[in-house]
Amino acid sequence: MANVSIIPSGDFKTSYGTDTTIFPTTTSRNFAILGVILLLACPAFMDRFWLNMLIQIGYLGIAALGLNILVGFTGQISIGHSAFFGFGAFASAWLNNRWGVPVALAIPLAGVVTTGVGLLFGMPAARLKGLYLAIATLAAQYILQDFFARADWFTGGTNGTIAEALTIFGFSFDTDERYFYVVLVAMVVMYILATNLMRTRDGRALVAVRDHYLSAEIMGINLTKYRTMSFGISAFYAGIGGALYAHYLQFVSVEGFTILFSIQFLGMIIIGGLGSIMGTLMGTAFMVFLPEAMQALTKLVSGTAIDTALNLKDNIAFLREMSIGLVIILFLVFEPDGLAHRWKQIKAYWKLYPFSH
């Protein structure tokens, strides 16, 4: 059941080109296009709260995709992803404030600069495995966090730094309604780039390194090069995500990029599905909506019999934090392949409905 093909019968591919499309069927492609069109219409009828959620999903989703390329596709581990996210945010603000680089150019440039930093930390890390690698990336997290706090010239130190709003030809994307489109375009582009990467030579090489590094090496793949490169790509995505975040809030503070944030990125890709591009987006959406859902739930609970019986009082806020941890554990136990896998099973079920074979 798990391997049910979603290609409808009678849909024959007659060229290798049509057999290597991003979406397996025309229907799935049309649904994706429809989804993007619906999103384009969102600012017209959604309020600030929901737009803010979607924007968060956008920039966090880009950064999480980078982590998924590193962890899910290459089989490395990183618990320092938020530091690269932060570096991208500061780099973009710095490029704009210090050098007068227009924001539209500073965002991709911040990605490039962060790639450099990622490669720097990736070079030793690519030679390590398992727990040692985890510790090495933890070191990256703390080194960068410390750097943020001390490098006044770059981050404004403890005061943080102002990031200008994105302005293109005099049109300023300074409201949620406007910035939504920036994030949407960036997200679609970054996701398409990643999908293309994963279906070409170097993407396959990354997966090969993950699945069986010994035979990957025999196939002519330079392990160290590809592991290091994976760190670079992951940092690039984190940098772009961070830069988008900076110009959305228009202020970057040094306190935000903690190890907890890194763990949250890991949570996103685990819940979404390691090694799945669409899963990354699902996981990010899940992690963004989860606290809000729990918030609503705790509001419901407060004042009721459960509240008084357990004497929760102010502690009710902690339920939210605890539930995030609980959800990650539940996913690891019951759905280690993530939401992407669950989604595939649902599709397979409906395709065969009402017959299970």
Add this chain to the structure above:
Amino acid sequence: MSGAPVAPHRGPVHASPTTSAPADASQAETIFEARGVNLRFGGVHALTDVSFGIRKGELFSIIGPNGAGKTSMVNCISGRYRPTDGKVFFKGRDVTGMTPNHRAALGIGRTFQNLALFGHMTVLDNIMVGRHHLLKNNFLTGPLYWLSGARKEELSHRREVEEIIDFLEIQHVRKATAGTLSYGLRKRVELARAIALKPDLILLDEPMAGMNLEEKEDMARYIVDLNEEFGMTVVMIEHDMGVVMDISHRVMVLEFGKKIAEGAPAEVLANPRVRRAYLGEDDDEEAPAAAAPAHKEVA
């Protein structure tokens, strides 16, 4: 080495290279040479002073008891291990210290004794990984799929990969995840992946281990075709003496890391030392060595 008689190969495919090929192979140039290879792991001598040459276009088998150093020797050829002493030459070039990933581009491909497929990839992607050193698109041009020509390149290689899929008759599992396949099919996919490298020298580490008779026959057929039609030089480790004697041009026998014999299958088979070390003595009731004469009648 069961005492079972060796099965005849089906169909007219088997043109018995045992008799015809060594004559012209002996004039061919040497594609690979090992000179005094020693391999030690601490106090364990995996290989001791092993020297041999493999001629271009040859089907060369390495046999020997378990733990004799056969896989270690193949690992020295593929670059997985670096000999403690001695040198290995490929196409006249000293490749002793060269990393495995560089040897792929030079023309050495291999399969593994224990399955080493990329379990979560599709069969197609597995084989496409074999094209790695032949493809040029990279992490910059790959994401720009349509604009950079990566699509065109990928598709042209897909075409060649499909030829290999056709050759090994694995069309039906093309899109299946490699980890879900049966053992025999996985072995075949691994062979396909090694062929995709377009190697001049292909190393097969027990290609028929754990297969049933029919699968073995098919595999033997593919190996002969690889050698004769694709013109690849084949180095094979195999325990099924029927197959080894049947399709090899030359055989090398290792015992405790030392080379004890090398030559045409018939010569090696007649070598008393080889019989003692590996094939078993004639007076043995089970008479595994009798398998070979029995087989000759069939062939």
